Every structure is written in C-alpha cells, then in structure tokens.
Amino acid sequence: MKTSDFDYFLPPECIAQHPVEPRHNSRLMVLNRANDSIQHTIFWNITEYLHPGDILVVNQTRVIPARIYAHKETGGKLEILLLRRVDDHTWEALIGGKRPRKGKSFMINEHLHGTIIEELEESRRLVRFNQPVEPYLERIGQMPLPPYIHEPLRDPERYQTIFARQPGSAAAPTAGLHFTSELIERIAQMGIQFAEVTLHVGLDTFMPVHEENPLEHKIHTEWCELTEETAQKINAAKKEGGRIIAVGTTSVRTLETAAQYAREGEWVGAVSGATSLYILPGYTFRAVDAMITNFHLPRSTLIMLVSAFAGRERILNAYKVAIEQGYRFYSFGDAMLIL
Structure with missing residues (x-):
C-alpha cells in the first residue's frame, strides 16, 4: 500500500467555493457496496435509502473563529x-x-x-x-475556512452544521452541512433516530499524507466524546435491527473509537478523550454499517478511511464518475451515501 494509491486528479473547477441553498438540495451519490451500483439524486431524497429503526449519528461540534x-x-x-x-x-x-x-x-x-x-x-x-x-x-477571531475556498463567506453560520452545539473545532464536520430542519423532521417522522457525538476537528484532517508509506504517517489526535446515554441509545437501535449510519468521517472515527470500549453484546461503549485511531484499508469496522460523507482530498487520511470502508478501487471509480457528472467536491461540495 502506497500513499500514491489514493491519488486522483481533480479539475480546479470541481472545488465548491460556496454552499448550495437550501442545504438539502446538494447532489447525492449513492454507492452500494453489495452490488457495486451507483445512483444519482439530491440529498433531500436520502430518505429513500433509510429504514425505520436506523440511527443517524451526527457530530455536534461547533467551529470556533480560530x-x-x-x-x-x-x-x-x-x-x-x-x-x-x-x-x-x-x-x-x-x-x-x-x-x-x-x-x-x-x-x-x-x-x-x-x-x-x-x-x-x-x-x-x-x-x-x-x-x-x-x-x-x-x-x-475569524472563521478558518479551508485554503481551497477562495471566496469570502458572507454568513459565518453557513460553515456550521445545524447540529453544532459544542465549540472546539478548527473545521466543520462537512457531511452534516447537508441537513436542514425540514429534512431532519422528515427523517424523524419515518421512525429514524438521531444520536449526537462530539469530535473536535483539527486541520490535519484535510492535510495530504506526505510519506510514501501511509503507515508511516503520524495520525492527528482529536478529542471525542460518546456518552453512556448515547451508547445505550445506539446499542438499543442496533439490537432492534436498525443500522448505525455515521454522518461524516468524524462520526465514523468517534464510533469506531467507542467500539473499542464496547461490552460483550454491544457495538459501542462510552468514551471521552483523545483518539488517534487511524483507519486504513484492512481495518475491520465494528460499529458503522453505512456512512454519509463528502468527496475528499487526494492522498488524505479521509479518502483512505472511506477506501477502508468501501474498497479503494470502488471509491476511486466513484470519484471518477463524480468528476464526469459534475459533482462539487470538498467542504461545500456534494455528498455520498455509502451503503
């Protein structure tokens, strides 16, 4: 495995410079690991792929003007x-x-x-x-927008998710940016729950890996928390046959860290503290059944994480299709649902 295995060429015009309005009108690629299919829709229609009993795990961190x-x-x-x-x-x-x-x-x-x-x-x-x-x-302070966003942000709240409660991040957990109060209500009416975790995002998340061997890369440490009450809620949903769906790679990292503290017969346990979990292809997921994520930078730990979940070749092919279909990439870009 080499870092170059996770490289791809992205035309600069594919990098989203501003968010769509309303948020739930962003495009959504649905990647199904079971049959290798790819479907195209908008984020509002994500309800077509969710089932009653599922639980969506969101990151409630808030970006500070850092x-x-x-x-x-x-x-x-x-x-x-x-x-x-x-x-x-x-x-x-x-x-x-x-x-x-x-x-x-x-x-x-x-x-x-x-x-x-x-x-x-x-x-x-x-x-x-x-x-x-x-x-x-x-x-x-000023809002620390990523360096690939060159246009000023008129409303700083647009770089906050609707779930943002706990200040502490240097960057937004961008998969959560697609949710609106209308969509959340629609999802809840289907009998689908939300669970909140916290992971304060550091900028290392977006940095490319410079080492030729990704195993030599020193993964960034971030503070995360999943409470005992939330662990019970997630485990109960899973026991009833629901899927644990992580909203964003930050929620993935928190859930898989919490899986290390799970008791017998459970999927996650309570955790509060620093996590240095580094998810690369070959990693065995213990908690996450599906994930919602954006399109990530080449050679980054995030594209490695989604490749660990869906397979490197499948992800790179999906990114190729996304570029051909005119999807918008990175923080203000479109979303992917990996089933």
Whole structure:
C-alpha cells in the first residue's frame, strides 16, 4: 500500500467555493457496496435509502473563529490558528509566516497576550495565553475556512452544521452541512433516530499524507466524546435491527473509537478523550454499517478511511464518475451515501 494509491486528479473547477441553498438540495451519490451500483439524486431524497429503526449519528461540534492575528515584540504581524485546547490557558496552534521560537511573546490587544512555550513539528507551537482566549474569539477571531475556498463567506453560520452545539473545532464536520430542519423532521417522522457525538476537528484532517508509506504517517489526535446515554441509545437501535449510519468521517472515527470500549453484546461503549485511531484499508469496522460523507482530498487520511470502508478501487471509480457528472467536491461540495 502506497500513499500514491489514493491519488486522483481533480479539475480546479470541481472545488465548491460556496454552499448550495437550501442545504438539502446538494447532489447525492449513492454507492452500494453489495452490488457495486451507483445512483444519482439530491440529498433531500436520502430518505429513500433509510429504514425505520436506523440511527443517524451526527457530530455536534461547533467551529470556533480560530484564526487570530497578533503582533510580535518586534512589531511584526503574527497569524495564529488555534487547533486544540490543551488547558484553560494553553492551545496547540499553527503559526503562519516567519514563525517565532520558544520563549517569544506576542500581543493581541491590551488585555490578551501570550508566549510560545514549545516548538512542535513544522509550524506547530504550544501557545500559552495570559487568560482564557475563548471569551475574546467572537471579537478577535475569524472563521478558518479551508485554503481551497477562495471566496469570502458572507454568513459565518453557513460553515456550521445545524447540529453544532459544542465549540472546539478548527473545521466543520462537512457531511452534516447537508441537513436542514425540514429534512431532519422528515427523517424523524419515518421512525429514524438521531444520536449526537462530539469530535473536535483539527486541520490535519484535510492535510495530504506526505510519506510514501501511509503507515508511516503520524495520525492527528482529536478529542471525542460518546456518552453512556448515547451508547445505550445506539446499542438499543442496533439490537432492534436498525443500522448505525455515521454522518461524516468524524462520526465514523468517534464510533469506531467507542467500539473499542464496547461490552460483550454491544457495538459501542462510552468514551471521552483523545483518539488517534487511524483507519486504513484492512481495518475491520465494528460499529458503522453505512456512512454519509463528502468527496475528499487526494492522498488524505479521509479518502483512505472511506477506501477502508468501501474498497479503494470502488471509491476511486466513484470519484471518477463524480468528476464526469459534475459533482462539487470538498467542504461545500456534494455528498455520498455509502451503503
């Protein structure tokens, strides 16, 4: 297995620069693993592929305005992208431009300043602020859109899912962006449940794997939580014959992490903490029966994850078809349902 096995060419015009309105009007490719069929519809019609008793597992994380600007002691500008909260005052962050060394201080405003306390890999740093930064973010922060989106976002809420409750992500769990309140009500009326989990998304999710052997890649660690109450709800639905359908790769990662804590006769257990689960072809899924996902970047851990679920050749063929059919790719793009 090589990283190049997960490469494909995407014409730039296929990268969605803005979301469709309404959200549920995005296109939907339905990929059936049982018979290798591919069907084309819109997301509103996903109900045609869901069954009473199924349970949709969604990520309730909320994107924070994590891109902030500061000044170094020398007066130079500093761009800081908050990735992961370590404690009340400390964050792991990406530092743009000429990156400061350990011990260097910076100022954001008269009340908020910080210090680089540790140098991590490449442009990563551990940053300690003089006080919690969260209360300031709505005023000083900007929404951290992925670098392949070049058009400004008029409404920052458009980069939040309808499920967003728990602040902490540097990027949106984009499969959830296709749901609207009307669609959720329609699904619920079919006797289909929703379950909420939390995984705070780091930007590593979107980064290509640079190592030739993907097994040598150091997978990103993200914080996730699936409560005991939610575990009971998911296990009960599965015992009654329903399918566990993950909405997005972040929900997949949370569910499969929780599967490691399942008791005998169960599919998931409660979990709260960091996960470094790395899902590659050859992985045996223990919880997820089907998944809703977007179209992912080449050579990324996400295309490797969906390839582990559906098969590499099947996924690459589906992506080829999607490009030919004019599907929109990446965060604001169209969706795929893998059955």
